[in-house]
Amino acid sequence: MVGLGFRREFAEEMISGELITPDFIEFAPENWMNIGGYWKKMLHRVLEKYPVLCHGLSLSLGSPEEVDKTFLRYVKSFLEEYKVRIYSEHLSYSKCDNAHLYDLLPMPFRMDAALHMAARIQQVQDYLQRPLAMEIISYYTPVAPEMSEADFINEVVQRSGCQLLLDVNNIYVNAFNHQYDAKAFMAQLPLDKVAYIHMAGHEQVSPDMILDTHGHPIADPVYELFEWTIRQIRPVPVLLERDFNIPQMQDLQEELTRLKSICHQQWKHHELVA
Amino acid sequence: MSSLPDSRQLQQRFTKHIRTGVRTIIPGVAQDRLAHYRHAIFHMVKDTMESAYPVTCANIPARKWDRMVRDFFAHHACTSNQVWKLPLEFYTYAVENNWDEVYDIPYLSDLLAFEWAEIEVFNMEDIAPAAFTSTGNWLETPLVLNPEYRLLSFKYPVHREAKRARLLKEQGAWFVLLHREPVNGHVQFTGLSPWLAFVTEQLAAGITVKDILEYAPQLGITVTAELEKDTIAFLVDMQRQQFVLGFQP
Structure with missing residues (x-):
């Protein structure tokens, strides 16, 4: 299954399904919970048409402070109300000293941070009664690392029992920005835990820096890395993210079709799953 | 270590x-x-x-x-x-x-409040209105209002003007009603006189127009046939705009 991130900019087109037909949609619960009026009606219309996965933005599981239990209650009720199949979050933090920063910040790759994050993921999984799929974020600087990124991820996954959301573009961006080999990095990950894949575009802004913008088509080297990646894992849902510079729907549909064709080619001997 | x-x-x-x-x-x-x-x-x-x-x-x-x-x-x-x-x-x-x-x-907090209210009313969670009928007596039957609204009061008419010099000249008591249209979710703004703001507040509390008019002299307001007529005309217009939904059954 190949889905598309649901955005207000192209809500009508997705609901009409004339120019674009993803297999499922994904959105951040934060952007849709506790609202009414026009957008609640639109949400209900799109949910009549597509299965939904949710990708959280502000649980901030790497934060030094406690999990926000009030917010977590809202998330649980939202996931249940809309029968969300997969709920994913990020291996990062976006809140510190009880102040939200509304961005995904890089965790220090250190044992105390890994233990802290694993415990919080476990706490949330226990409360939600479902595994979380945790996304490896793109980041632009390491922060006082004492272990490798792959060791950090393995530690968190092993201790928390969470699943992984593999954003192939993030891995490509990180490999470029931090000068490592993307495939060698992925080979160190617990790929049997991958439950979900994200794909997106990026922009190179300087000779040594790529930004994970979600504002461009998927780059060819990322397609190549995607093809390599999915040969290593069982079939999982794949999502196209496009948040800025929204193109014509036909262009997005072409990207969905290309992703689907790669999945079909590589996973043709597996049963497709949702 | x-x-x-x-x-x-x-x-x-x-x-x-x-x-x-x-x-x-x-x-x-x-x-x-x-x-x-x-x-x-x-x-x-x-x-x-x-x-x-x-x-x-x-x-x-x-x-x-x-x-x-x-x-x-x-x-x-x-x-x-x-x-x-x-x-x-x-x-x-x-x-x-x-x-x-x-x-x-001086008008900054009024302006921010006004712009925020539009976002708030547009996004606010749905509120089911009380049961209503389309016919009733404008004076004696309690009205059912669209519950998705905010009634704001300002020192400056920020709903009509954004230029500093003009705003500063018009300091006073200004009232604006924002409500969300039930079907399309659009937010409508209506500038209200102090009297109509008072009427709106009382109607929301379930008071009838007749009782509001009877109370008006205690506020120093002289009730005339014209005031009654204008008040009802306002409510009829607000029914057309889907702020007044109807009459309590």
Whole structure:
């Protein structure tokens, strides 16, 4: 299954399904919970048409402070109300000293941070009664690392029992920005835990820096890395993210079709799953 | 045993720099990449404010506006999990810190309140109205109002004007009703006289027009046939605009 991130900019087109037909949609619960009026009606219309996965933005599981239990209650009720199949979050933090920063910040790759994050993921999984799929974020600087990124991820996954959301573009961006080999990095990950894949575009802004913008088509080297990646894992849902510079729907549909064709080619001997 | 501070302290230093720009050295962190985070996050917050407060932003000198957003982001701990609610925190921060005087914009809090109210009413959770019928007596039957509304009072007519000189000349008591149309979700604004604002408030409490008119003399208002006629005409018009939904059965 190949889905598309649901955005207000192209809500009508997705609901009409004339120019674009993803297999499922994904959105951040934060952007849709506790609202009414026009957008609640639109949400209900799109949910009549597509299965939904949710990708959280502000649980901030790497934060030094406690999990926000009030917010977590809202998330649980939202996931249940809309029968969300997969709920994913990020291996990062976006809140510190009880102040939200509304961005995904890089965790220090250190044992105390890994233990802290694993415990919080476990706490949330226990409360939600479902595994979380945790996304490896793109980041632009390491922060006082004492272990490798792959060791950090393995530690968190092993201790928390969470699943992984593999954003192939993030891995490509990180490999470029931090000068490592993307495939060698992925080979160190617990790929049997991958439950979900994200794909997106990026922009190179300087000779040594790529930004994970979600504002461009998927780059060819990322397609190549995607093809390599999915040969290593069982079939999982794949999502196209496009948040800025929204193109014509036909262009997005072409990207969905290309992703689907790669999945079909590589996973043709597996049963497709949702 | 590491000689470095623990991860919590590293995260605190990292985020403090992003919010305030206070110089910090963290092992392994490239200064240009730290600057990237500070720049990107500040601009996300600024963009959010400019989308929420387009009139305010357009009528304040750019450097002053930039200083306001920087002050807010550096000194206020944003608590909302939902980015769309962040502008409410900006407005609250402005009121708490007396920005009307600090920035010498006496109508600033009115303007922010007005622009925030549109977002709030547009997004507010659905509220089911009480049961109603389409026929009744305008004077004697309690009315059923659309519950998705806000009634605001201002010192300056920010719903009609954005230019400083004109606003300052019109200081007084101004009232605006915002309500969400049930079918299409559009937000409608209606400027109200003090009398009609009072009527609206009382109707929302379930008081009939007749009882409101009987009480009016205690407020120093002389009730005339024309006042009664105009009040009912207003309510008929608001029924057309789907603020008055009907009559209690």
